[in-house]
Amino acid sequence: MSFEPFAKISRLSRPIIITEKLDGSNGQIYIQTPREYDEERIHEGSIMDEVQDAVIDTGEFIVRVGSRKRWLGPAKSEDHFNMFKWVHENVDEIVETLGAGRHYGEWWGQGIQRGYGLNEKRFSLFNTHRWAQLPVESCLHCVPVIGTSSEFDTAAVDFALNILSTTGSHAAPGFMNPEGVVVYHPHGNTLMKKTYKGDDEYVPGKQRAD
Numbered sequence: 001m002s003f004e005p006f007a008k009i010s011r012l013s014r015p016i017i018i019t020e021k022l023d024g025s026n027g028q029i030y031i032q033t034p035r036e037y038d039e040e041r042i043h044e045g046s047i048m049d050e051v052q053d054a055v056i057d058t059g060e061f062i063v064r065v066g067s068r069k070r071w072l073g074p075a076k077s078e079d080h081f082n083m084f085k086w087v088h089e090n091v092d093e094i095v096e097t098l099g100a101g102r103h104y105g106e107w108w109g110q111g112i113q114r115g116y117g118l119n120e121k122r123f124s125l126f127n128t129h130r131w132a133q134l135p136v137e138s139c140l141h142c143v144p145v146i147g148t149s150s151e152f153d154t155a156a157v158d159f160a161l162n163i164l165s166t167t168g169s170h171a172a173p174g175f176m177n178p179e180g181v182v183v184y185h186p187h188g189n190t191l192m193k194k195t196y197k198g199d200d201e202y203v204p205g206k207q208r209a210d
Contacts, residue, residue, distance in 0.1 A: 010188030011188075012152045013151040015148065015150050015151065015186065015187075016148065016151070016185050017128060017183075017184045018145070018146050018149070018182070018184075019126075019128060019143040019144060019145050019184065020144045020179075020181060021180045021181050021182045023114045023116075024106045024108025024112045025080060025083075025112055026068035027065070027107040028066045028103060028104045029063065029065055029066075029103045030063070030101075030102050031062075031094075031095055031098060031099065031103070032061065032064075032100060054084070056087065056088050063091055067083070072084040081111060083107045083121075083123070093138070097134070104125070104127075105123050105125040105143075106126070107121060107123050108121065108171075109121040117172060122171075125141070125142045128145050141171070143171065143182070146170065157181060161180065161181055164178045178196075181193070
């Protein structure tokens with residue numbers, strides 16, 4: 001039996017990054033070389049079903065599109081708010097910009113949750129360290145950074161929430177009903193959220209679904 005050590009405990013008093021929490025649907029774009037894709041299929045040791053095998057082949061890369069819980073496909077019943085369709089239509093720019101890897105973000109905008117008054121849907125990447133400076137004309141976006149702190153500080157989080165409640169969404173300027181913030185703690189590689197609604201619903205001993 002292999003030995004599994006206890007994970008190292010992260011230090012709370014380390015820098016945090018506070019971003020706007022977008023009210024959409026979590027998604028991912030998984031970009032692999034054909035060799036990486038084939039090796040992963042062999043390693044899994046089983047044949048993927050039709051939806052899991054719905055990929056976009058650019059020749060140089062294999063692209064899969066996922067929601068929070070499943071892989072998406074081109075059929076209406078397999079897609080999720082047309083995210084697969086959008087990636088397929090923009091795949092050349094997406095691959096050129098992101099490169100190989102798993103890229104997580106929020107699929108949001110028209111027809112998804114609160115909509116933000118937009119006439120289109122957007123994919124906003126979570127990794128602000130890599131993608132905060134995307135070109136304005138890019139089809140990709142990045143979640144806005146609302147604040148930072150040299151250590152985990154609830155006052156900094158509350159200040160960021162106050163900024164959003166006063167100025168409105170930074171991702172969709174002019175939309176005055178933002179959802180809240182996400183706090184990223186790099187040292188612990190942990191994400192936590194604080195929203196205007198829902199945080200006061202905690203009941204000790206009862207686990208919330210979200």
